[in-house]
Amino acid sequence: MADTSPVSLARQLLAILGRDRKRLLRIDDYLHGRHDDPYMPAMADEEYRLLAKRAISNWTPLLINTPAQTRYVDGYRAGDDSGQGSATNLSSPQWEHWQRSRLDARQTAIYKGALAYGHSFTLTERVKGAVLTKGLSALRTAALYEDPANDDTPYAALSVTAWPYSESAGTARMWDGTHEYAVSFLSLDDEEGVKLAAGKRHGASECPVTRFAASVDLEGRTVGVVEPMVPLQNRINQTIFDLLLAQSYGSTKVRTVTGMAPPVQRDPETGEVVYDEQGNPIPLPINHNAKRFLFAEDPDVKFGSLDETPLGGFIDSIDMSIRHLSAVAQVPPHHLLGQIANLSAEALQAAETALSRKIQEFRTLFGEAWERVFRFAAELGGAAGVDDFKGEVIWRDMEQRSLAQAADALGKLREQLGIPAKGLWKRVPNVTQTELDEWDDLADEEDSVGQLATALTRATPQTDATADEVPAAA
Template sequence: MADTRPASLAVQLLAILGRDKDRLTRIDNYLHGRHDDPYMPAMADDEYRLLAKRAISNWTPLLVNTPAQALYVDGYRSGDDDGKGSATDLSSPQWEHWQRSRLDARQSAIYKGALTYGHSFTLTERVKGVVLTKGLSALRTAALFEDPANDDTPYAALTVTRQPKDDQLGLARMWDARWEYVVKFRSLSDLESVRIGSKVRHGASECPVTRFAASVDLEGRTVGVIEPMIPLQNRINQTIFDLLLAQSYGSTKVRTVTGMAPPVQRDPETGEVVYDEQGNPIPLPINHNSKRFLFAEDPDVKFGSLDETPLGGFIDSIDMSIRHLSAISQTPPHHLLGQIANLSAEALQAAETALSRKIAEFRAVFGEAWERVFRLAAELESAAGVDDFKGEVIWRDMEQRSLAQAADALGKLREQLGIPAKGLWKRVPNVTQTELDEWDDLADEEDSVGQLASALTRATADPEPVTADSVTVAA
């Protein structure tokens, strides 16, 4: 039977942070451009090391930002008793909690953390009488699950609020199904120093920490978008380093001369040749550049040149590696290479297909996590929606389409398939939930005004005159 004492849970959670520290720190370094150095000779000088530093070409932020910028929650539709989603209500307790927590701006950091490290977390808690949700970093937070592959509710979770330094102990907050604990520790490797301090009820019926996982396999392992791409990133850096070496040392023609001895130093008084310690004459420096010419009186002297190193192969190798990065990461190549000229709308859409599928997968897993956050907030606020497992978050349509194309397509759906106009509103490019609600109110007003006008027209209409042709006489 597992040990569920608070001290034991704290030890396990701190051990997880200690175990994953090196791996997550390496991912964090690659995100911020602190990459492994490319290969260079062991006796490389400062000039080589400067070129190695300049060879770092950081593509990893683009792998994170591209899908993250397409993830934007724009509303929440609560479920009804029949299992169907009700109309989105921006005045619902769930959406009020969202706005109060300022998640419009803060949601992006949660997605980027999950995409970078494989997972991130949110904490839903009562702060000064108000229920708020905030993000927690994977570098400082760990969670325990009974079934990490299938459970969305942690058994316990811990986040470090102060790292240990010198003689100052580290501090952490830990939550289980009922309590929040203060945890003190000396270091992540000194688990014998873990001590549990005070505890208070957090008010929820389960752990208030929610995991946002980009990808979870059946073993419960999470993986982000950066870690699998590190070998390809290293390959690109190595090729760029080789390109810089060739560009610095071999990209210009080298002029050669044979059969000519350089001038040597001579004693200014005697005119005799000055020799070094090895007995060799000391040559004088030659001030030679593209503006100067060399000539020789001796007919045996030969001038020549060595061709420059072609750089096209290095550039092609870099392009190939970037294309491999594009294919494996499901990022459209024109996002990485910047080549978008002469692409038709159909070709551009085909290039975006893999990315769209990837984003749809992220929306599915992150949407489930947000729904748990809303249920936790409803419980802490004693509001409706505690058992709302039928609700769903509404993601903003970030696909780029021209308004003219969308209007033409929506008009055809309305005319040919008979889809109600209101059902097509949400497919208007870049429309927000606020605008949809405003349109709905305006449509109701227009409908009411139209019905009133029709009623007034019927009430004030003149009766039809009676004519002889319209009268039927009974025999």
């Protein structure tokens, strides 16, 4: 039977961090532009190495930012007994928890961490009487699951708060289904150096850590968008390095001359030729540049030139590699190359199709994670919604459409299909949950005023106006 004691769980979680650390640090290096050097000769000089540094062209942040910037949670629709969603309002416990945790701004870091490393985590806990949720880095956090491919709730999780330094031990926090433990450790692979303090109850029925995974296979493995792109990123860097070499050493014409001896150094007193240690005359440097030209009196001297190296092939190769990167990462080429001229609306929409599918997949995965966070926060806060498995996260519509086009389309849906106007509000471009709640209140006020006016009209008797008879003058 497996050992499930807190100390054993802490050792397993630290071992997971140690096992994955090299891979995650390599991903982190590529994310921040610390790439492998392009291939160069073993005896390369400093000029070669400088060009190798300049050849690094970091595309990985764009592969993460493009899908991450299309996901913003704007609200949470709680499920009612009939299974129908009720619109989020500003006073709901779920949304109060979201705003109190400042997740409007902090949610992006959670998404980018999951996309970069394959997974990130959140911790929901009670802090000074308030229930708050914060993000946890994959470089510092590990979780154990009984079924890592299908379970949403970890059996236990650990997050490092300080790494070991010099003779000081590292510290971490660990959570299981009922307790939280303070952990100290000497290194990630030193099982004997792991120490635990007495645990304290965290107040929930499950482990308070939630995993946000960009992709989980049936083996429970998570893969982000950076790791599969490393070979393509290296190919781009190598091609740019070759381009810089050709540009630095072979992109200009080389002038040649034969049959002409360069001037040599002479002794200023005797006028005799000065020789080096091997007995060869020491030539004088020639100040030759684009503003100067050479001429010779000897008719046997011949001038010529060597053609420059064409750079078009290198540029085409870079363009092709970026397009391969675009296809594999499901990011439209115009997002990477900036080429959007002469694209019709239909062509632009077709180019965005793969990215839209990818974004929808991420929204589904991350939406399920946020729903667990909301249920967990309701349990810790003693509010309704602990068992609300019908609720759903409301994502902001980030599709760029003109207001005129949207108004025309929504008007047709209202007139031709009879969809209630309130049901179409959330499809207005760039509308926020706060604006929707304000519109809902204003609509209720207008409806109340209209009902009052109708009631007063019906209560007032309608009489035909008759003119007073005026006696005629005698």
